[in-house]
Amino acid sequence: MKILVTGGAGFIGSAVVRNIIDNTQDSVINVDKLTYAGNLESLVTVSNNSRYTFEQVDICNRVELDRVFAQHQPDAVMHLAAESHVDRSITGPADFIQTNIVGTYTLLEAARQYWMQLDAERKAAFRFHHISTDEVYGDLPHPDEQEGKAINLELPLFTETTPYAPSSPYSVSKASSDHLVRAWLRTYGLPTIVTNCSNNYGPYHFPEKLIPLVILNALEGKPLPIYGKGDQIRDWLYVEDHARALYKVVTEGKIGETYNIGGHNEKQNLEVVQAICSILDTLVPKATPYADQINYVTDRPGHDRRYAIDASKMSKELNWQPLETFETGLRKTVEWYLANQEWCQHVQDGTYQRERLGI
Structure with missing residues (x-):
């Protein structure tokens, strides 16, 4: 199978590309604009593989998308290209509207025109898999709002039928793209599938996000910023587990379904x-504990308090479960950043020095 992956030089996208090339016989066409968060160094282990092709293309560029579809003739699309940082969306929402909404629309139309010209067999087998976020659902009740309840399954979780209630420019733009994808199935018959995932972490994560930011700041003796009281709750998913789940969905998922991961x-x-x-x-001991560098800062505007995913549908219908616990995944992540300081330096050069973004 030939799979067109948008945003394949990004954090989750590169994990998807590596997983497909390393663990299947499928081919990948990586379509990426290479913004600040896209880095081909994240793909050095697969870049010379004959089943891998890179196309530097903006998903808002319809002419170039039409060329890519016509030239490479993909059997499926995995759409991961997106602006994804909430703090950046607060300061500059326009980029999020353009990429996440207009870009998704443009890609859908290019895919639809291509799909309509396929022969009956290929048309029936084609899939458009849209990768989204749990932030489209808004937030959930927090334990401190329910006296005596711990963080456990007694509290509600996001399911595939949870109503949308996005609260940031980022999550609104992703919710909009989800609706576009579903509308293109219902109106035009384009065979689409949507997945919504929890917070990812792992290797090759751009250091604007919490975990890589904290690792790198800690090593340099800088403050470790905590928004508000630090009591915001997220469900953490190791990126390689997510990549396996996404491949399961694009190859075994049912058209029109949503899967929470x-x-x-x-x-x-x-x-x-x-x-x-x-x-x-433990790994890099120094005279004082790293926790002494924790620094509480003003919270982010409109900060959602809790996200949590019910992934039971993925388990029951597609036989997927995460392989990493948070403890094993986090240790692997810290070890990776310790061993890949050169990558960390390259992705920040001239673009981002771990300053606070947003308001």
């Missing part, structure tokens, strides 16, 4: 930072 790891942000500090205390 989560790691079953609800953690408060403060807990995550403390866990990183503890690992670093």
